[in-house]
Amino acid sequence: MWSATALANLGDGIRQAALPLLAVSTTTDPTLIAGVAVAGQLPWLLFGLMAGAVVDRVDRRRLVAVVDAGRVVLLAVLVAAVAADVVGLPLIYLVAFGCGIGETLRDTAASTLLPALVDRRDLDRANGKLINAEIAGNELVGPPLGSYLAGIALVVPFAVNGGTLAVAIVLILALPSMFAPRAAPGRARILxxxxxxxxxxxxxxxxxxxxxxxxxxxxxxxxxxxxxxxxxxxxxxxxxxxxxxxxxxxxxxxxxxxxxxxxxxxxxxxxxxxxxxxxxxxxxxxxxxxxxxxxxxxxxxxxxxxxxxxxxxxxxxxxxxxxxxxxxxxxxxxxxxxxxxxxxxxxxxxxxxxxxxxxxxxxxxxxxxxxxxxxxxxxxxxx
Structure with missing residues (x-):
């Protein structure tokens, strides 16, 4: 769980630094560049509340794996477009928005896995380790690494991000199968x-x-x-x-x-x-x-x-x-x-x-x- 969290957040930090740099290669308009960050944050406003209802209805371990797999596919499309030199702002916005939707679901689901994995008395220590993994990946290591990798070639940071997520999927699926909802969700609507x-x-x-x-x-x-x-x-x-x-x-x-x-x-x-x-x-x-x-x-x-x-x-x-x-x-x-x-x-x-x-x-x-x-x-x- 800790390793998957560290890898996923390292990838997030790399991508968050590299996407604006990729956008700069297509336009110098400040508003359009800022739109990349907006596209990544907008899903929390649109779907953040409903994400919790989805998480409470399904097997949370599988949800994390499926969401990360979807983000790997998005990043693979972006890598192919960058390599072929056909990337444009619409695709950059789509990747930022799609990964943002994934984060609303993944981050919510991942936060609910821990109570089943550790003793109640150890939740504070376990949360401290997971939050430090998030900080290290998102703030300390990921962004400068993303900028450095973009300096080598714009395709590299997104390939690395996809790779870290792929390994995180394997690690999450290695967890015991104990995260399905206790009762069937029935026909109640998400709202x-x-x-x-x-x-x-x-x-x-x-x-x-x-x-x-x-x-x-x-x-x-x-x-x-x-x-x-x-x-x-x-x-x-x-x-x-x-x-x-x-x-x-x-x-x-x-x-x-x-x-x-x-x-x-x-x-x-x-x-x-x-x-x-x-x-x-x-x-x-x-x-x-x-x-x-x-x-x-x-x-x-x-x-x-x-x-x-x-x-x-x-x-x-x-x-x-x-x-x-x-x-x-x-x-x-x-x-x-x-x-x-x-x-x-x-x-x-x-x-x-x-x-x-x-x-x-x-x-x-x-x-x-x-x-x-x-x-x-x-x-x-x-x-």
């Missing part, structure tokens, strides 16, 4: 099942609050991250290459958070750990928003990413422990969809605030929100 999942979550105070706080954290985090490149080049007056180094600092901080989360959670309990991660994130944003020096920025990025890593592990573990197995797909997809939408809105808010009040104001925007979220977290998880 009806999605609505039932939303109503169940709305009635569960603890999980409802947790998903809301996670969305708030995602909103705040995206608000400053969206303008980080401008902060690095305009406030710190560093060269553009330093932006990549700052991203690496953030990824390392996230890895440290994921590795430490289980120990912190067992030491302090989920409520205090969640609240503590929000307070650490607040400290990180204060360093970024009240100072203008590279060392303070490095410290702020490391703290913020560390806090986000801890939060992700503990919140995911709490969702898995408090959600019935037959609802896990829908609760997971709802949480992921809400955080994705919150991240998009946060990026938009950060850009607007930065243009009106300055870059520091956009970073400090989240400080009162994080402090309020910390209080709510303590109250919600005090038992």
């Amino acid at each position: 009806a099942e999605t609505g039932a999942g939303l109503r169940w979550l709305a009635r569960h105070r603890r999980l409802r609050t947790l998903v809301g706080l996670a969305s708030l954290f995602s909103f705040v985090d995206s608000a400053w991250f969206a303008i980080l490149v401008l902060y690095v080049t305009q406030v710190l007056t560093l060269p553009a290459a330093a932006y990549g180094l700052m991203l690496a600092v953030g990824a390392v901080g996230g890895l440290a958070g994921g590795a430490s989360a289980a120990r912190l959670g067992r030491l302090m309990g989920p409520g205090k750990t969640l609240a503590g991660s929000l307070l650490v994130a607040t400290a990180g944003q204060l360093l970024l928003g009240l100072t203008s020096s590279p060392p303070a920025t490095v410290a702020g990025l490391a703290l913020g990413s560390f806090a986000f890593g801890v939060w992700n592990v503990i919140s995911l573990t709490e969702r898995q422990k408090n959600t019935p197995e037959e609802m896990l797909g829908r609760v997971t997809s709802t949480a992921r969809t809400m955080t994705m939408v919150a991240a998009m809105l946060g990026a938009l808010a950060g850009g607007v605030v930065a243009s009106l009040l300055g870059l520091h104001a956009a970073i400090l925007l989240g400080v009162p929100l994080l402090l309020a979220a910390a209080v709510v977290s303590v109250v919600t998880f005090r038992v």
